[in-house]
Structures are given as structure tokens and as C-alpha cells.
Amino acid sequence: MYAEGVPCWVDAQLPDVDAGRRFYGELFGWTFEERREDHGDSVWALLDGEPVAALAHKADGRMPTVWTVYFATPDAEATARRIRAAGGQLVTAPTPVGGLGVAALAADPEAAVFGLWQPGGHPGFGVRHRPGAFVWAELYARDTEAANTFYGHLFHEALFGPGAAPDFGRAPVADVFPEMMPPHFLVHFGAEDCEAALGAVSRLGGRVQAGPFTASYGTVAVVTDNQGASFALLER
Incomplete structure (x- = not known):
């Protein structure tokens, strides 16, 4: 836990979960498990049989095509307050997801969106900190001191x-992106060889936004992937 x-x-x-399966399956070696009975039209991505992410169908075309990071909480309602x-x-009030847990979406004072996850039958990542799995989340903020204050209040023990x-x-938006880019979280997945992974991204129809740096x-x-969802590759 x-x-x-x-x-x-x-x-x-x-917009297209099957296209996402092809892109990420080729890029990271993920396999997929249907989860339609639990949460709409979605699949779990597995790395060596362990869950590492979910791909979900975007029900409303006006919604952004994005990766979202979820922070663990023992009580989503209390954290929401x-x-x-x-x-x-x-953004979305705490909502049960089958027997898996309770999910919510929130936005910080600069409108960067993040998720909350109160675990039930699904504790979260089965594996992380390795190539093809989650390794880091970076918040690109306008005011990093204000971000430290907000998240420090929210998740003090985890951060400090x-x-x-x-x-x-946490980093300033302008460190990597144009100054007009809104504050946002960027999910990082591990890569054994960042340059090789960038070649695969381009070959699969994605594109490079920045770096390597x-x-x-x-x-x-x-x-970005072949549908416009941004993420980062991290070589350590």
C-alpha cells in the first residue's frame, strides 16, 4: 500500500484506446488486460504481468487527451476537503470505481490537474522505478513556492x-516549455536508452516536444504519443 x-x-x-495499445505496447513492451466491467471502456497496461497504468476512452471530445497522475490517500473525501x-x-468528486477504490480529480490553485486514489482492491502500481514503468511526476508551475506550500500542506509527510x-x-513552466503553457503535471516513464526511445516514439507516430535535457x-x-497525450521519458 x-x-x-x-x-x-x-x-x-x-480518443482511441486500441491505437494507444499499439503505441504503448510497442514503445514499452506493455501487454493489456480488459477492465470494461469495472470502469467504462478501459484497459490496464501490464509490464511483466504487473499493472503499471490504465488507458481509458475519452468519453467527451472536448476533454483534453492527457496522462494523469494519482496520489494515494487513505480518505479521498477528507483530502478533497x-x-x-x-x-x-x-474537478470530479470522489467516486467509487467498482471494488477497486475511490477516484477523484482535483486542481491546485494554478489549475494543474491531478488525481486522488483511495485504494480498495487495487493498491496502485504493481511495479515502478524501472524502464517501461512510472518513475517520476514533475509539476511545472508558475509559482513553485506557492506549489510547495499547497502540496506541502496537502502531503507534508510524503514530501518533507x-x-x-x-x-x-516542482519546476517553473518556463524551464522547459513556452511561458504561455499552463501549469501541469508531466508523468515520466523509465527508459533504458532515451535516444533509442525517442526514435521509437517518432516511428510510432508520436513527436518530440523537448530534450533530451x-x-x-x-x-x-x-x-507526445500518436494521439497528442504528453509524457516524458526518463533515463537514469
Whole structure:
């Protein structure tokens, strides 16, 4: 079970889940398990048989095509109240997902969207911190001090407590993106060889947005998949 405030799951909202299966299956070696009985039209991505992500059909074409990171919480309703009290807002109220757990979407005071996951039958990642799996989430913010205050209030132990290893960093938007880019979270997946992975992204119909560049946590490249969802590749 993941501690409160630790990234524990990611999903992608895509126009075409089958196209997503082909792209990510080829890029990361993922296999897929149907989850239609639990949460609409979605599949779980597996790496060596362990769950690493979900691909879900974007029900509303007006919604963005995005990867979302979910932070673990023992009580999604209580965390939602703290988010509102700290100046954030709820995008989607805590909602049971079959017997798997309770999910919510929220936005921080700069409108960067993130998820909450209160585990039930599904604790989150079965494997992480390796090529083809989640390794990091970076928040690109306008005001990193304000972000540290907001998330420090929300997830203090995970970010700043003894032995904290949150897999969650904060950086100014303009460090990597044009200044007009809105604040957002960027999900990072591990890559054994970042340059080789970039070649695969391009071959599969994706594109490179930025990098590779050196960050404090490794070599990073920002890409989009063949449907426009942005994510990062991280070589350590």
C-alpha cells in the first residue's frame, strides 16, 4: 500500500484506446488486460504481468487527451476537503470505481490537474522505478513556492517528512516549455536508452516536444504519443 501523497497510479484519457495499445505496447513492451466491467471502456497496461497504468476512452471530445497522475490517500473525501480549504478545487468528486477504490480529480490553485486514489482492491502500481514503468511526476508551475506550500500542506509527510522519497518534483513552466503553457503535471516513464526511445516514439507516430535535457533526477525528453497525450521519458 502506498503512503499518502505518493504517486500510486497513472491513466491516459485517449480518443482511441486500441491505437494507444499499439503505441504503448510497442514503445514499452506493455501487454493489456480488459477492465470494461469495472470502469467504462478501459484497459490496464501490464509490464511483466504487473499493472503499471490504465488507458481509458475519452468519453467527451472536448476533454483534453492527457496522462494523469494519482496520489494515494487513505480518505479521498477528507483530502478533497483539504484541497478546497487550501485554495484548490475538485474537478470530479470522489467516486467509487467498482471494488477497486475511490477516484477523484482535483486542481491546485494554478489549475494543474491531478488525481486522488483511495485504494480498495487495487493498491496502485504493481511495479515502478524501472524502464517501461512510472518513475517520476514533475509539476511545472508558475509559482513553485506557492506549489510547495499547497502540496506541502496537502502531503507534508510524503514530501518533507523523514525519509521522504515522493517521486514528485516542482519546476517553473518556463524551464522547459513556452511561458504561455499552463501549469501541469508531466508523468515520466523509465527508459533504458532515451535516444533509442525517442526514435521509437517518432516511428510510432508520436513527436518530440523537448530534450533530451539533464534534470536533477536524470536525462529527460518530453514527447507526445500518436494521439497528442504528453509524457516524458526518463533515463537514469
